[in-house]
Amino acid sequence: MSSLGEYRKPYLGTQPDYLHAPYVSSIGRAPQKPLVSIPQTLSEVTGPMFGRDSKEQGDCDMTMAPGGGEAQGQRIQVSGRVLDENGRPVPHTLVEIWQANAAGRYLHRFDQHNAPLDPNFKGEGYTLTDEFGRYRFITIRPGCYPWRNHYNAWRPAHIHFSLFGSAVATRLVTQMYFEGDPMLAYDPIFNCTADEKAKQRLISKMDWETTTPQESIGYHFDIILRGRDTTPFEA
Numbered sequence: 001m002s003s004l005g006e007y008r009k010p011y012l013g014t015q016p017d018y019l020h021a022p023y024v025s026s027i028g029r030a031p032q033k034p035l036v037s038i039p040q041t042l043s044e045v046t047g048p049m050f051g052r053d054s055k056e057q058g059d060c061d062m063t064m065a066p067g068g069g070e071a072q073g074q075r076i077q078v079s080g081r082v083l084d085e086n087g088r089p090v091p092h093t094l095v096e097i098w099q100a101n102a103a104g105r106y107l108h109r110f111d112q113h114n115a116p117l118d119p120n121f122k123g124e125g126y127t128l129t130d131e132f133g134r135y136r137f138i139t140i141r142p143g144c145y146p147w148r149n150h151y152n153a154w155r156p157a158h159i160h161f162s163l164f165g166s167a168v169a170t171r172l173v174t175q176m177y178f179e180g181d182p183m184l185a186y187d188p189i190f191n192c193t194a195d196e197k198a199k200q201r202l203i204s205k206m207d208w209e210t211t212t213p214q215e216s217i218g219y220h221f222d223i224i225l226r227g228r229d230t231t232p233f234e235a
Contacts, residue, residue, distance in 0.1 A: 008085055008227045015232050016192035023188035024149050060127035062139040069120035073102025073140035075216040078176070078204065081133045082163060085227020089133025096126040096162040097137055104143030113146055138216065144183060156183035156190065163223060172233045176221050177203045193232045201231050 019030035063071045078097075082090040100106050100123065105115040107123045121140060129135045142157050158175045177184060184190050184203075193199045201224070210218030223231050 010230050011195070011198075011228055013194040014198035014228075014230070016189075016234065017194065020188060020192040022150075023192055026192070060125050060135075060137045062121065062123070062125040062137065065120035065122075067120075071101070071121035071140050072118050073121075073143075075138065076141050077136060077138055077210050077212065077216050077218045078159065078221060079134065079136040079207075079210050079218065080204075080221040080223065082129050082135065083133060083222060083224050085224065085230065087224075089129070089131075090225060091129055091131045091133055093129050093133075094126065094164045095129060095135045096124070097139070097159050098124040099139065099159045100142040100145055102140050102143050104145030111145075115143070115145065136210075141178070141217075149188060154183060154186075156181045156187050161223065163225065172223070172225055172231065174223070174231050174233045175202060178219065179203050179205055198232055201229075 018026065020026050063075055065071070082093060082095065084090055098106075100111075101118045101121045103115040103118070105111055105113065105117060107117060107121070125137050125139065127135055127137065139159070142159060144154050144157055147153050147155055156177055158177050161172075161174050161176055163172045175189070177190060190199065190202065193202075204219040204221040207218040207220040210220065212218070225231075
């Protein structure tokens with residue numbers, strides 16, 4: 001934070017553009033007039049606090065259904081740290097994720113494309129970071145899926161993240177992608193961010209340290225809330 005108690009603004013080009021013509025829906029919802037900067041007050045730089053027992057540990061394992069069934073697909077572990085703009089860990093903060101199943105379909109009434117649902121996969125999970133800002137989810141690698149942005153449009157595999165951080169102003173919603181995915185070059189949402197280095201902060205890295213033999217592949221994904229090096233987020 002600056003000496004005035006406000007969060008430093010990201011560098012130009014390191015956040016998604018409000019208007020990115022290849023992302024068709026941004027044309028209709030992008031602001032038509034210059035944005036008005038509102039000074040941050042105490043209500044923005046303070047925020048919700050979550051008790052250590054407010055979310056059960058089992059909520060971070062999305063591969064096991066309540067009835068004992070197992071989700072279909074490649075099992076993965078996604079873990080990392082939540083950091084503030086100065087690189088310090090953000091402890092005991094809520095991290096939520098949601099995603100499509102291994103066939104690329106969401107458990108949602110508006111998703112009716114021709115792919116099977118998995119009765120043992122609900123596609124959402126949540127956890128709290130520990131005292132060192134660390135989090136971990138066990139889930140299934142999501143599949144790609146078609147969308148109607150343009151002719152023959154497909155979204156790359158991705159996982160949605162929602163974080164509260166330590167203040168209202170650090171609220172962040174973003175998407176995590178997978179390294180080496182050839183679909184990234186063609187995805188208008190991923191490419192809304194102009195700065196190449198900033199886009200790389202959206203890509204998880206395969207991690208041998210968290211890969212479990214005969215069970216799951218590990219991916220590492222750190223998230224930075226606010227500041228110059230903040231993770232690109234959805235406004």
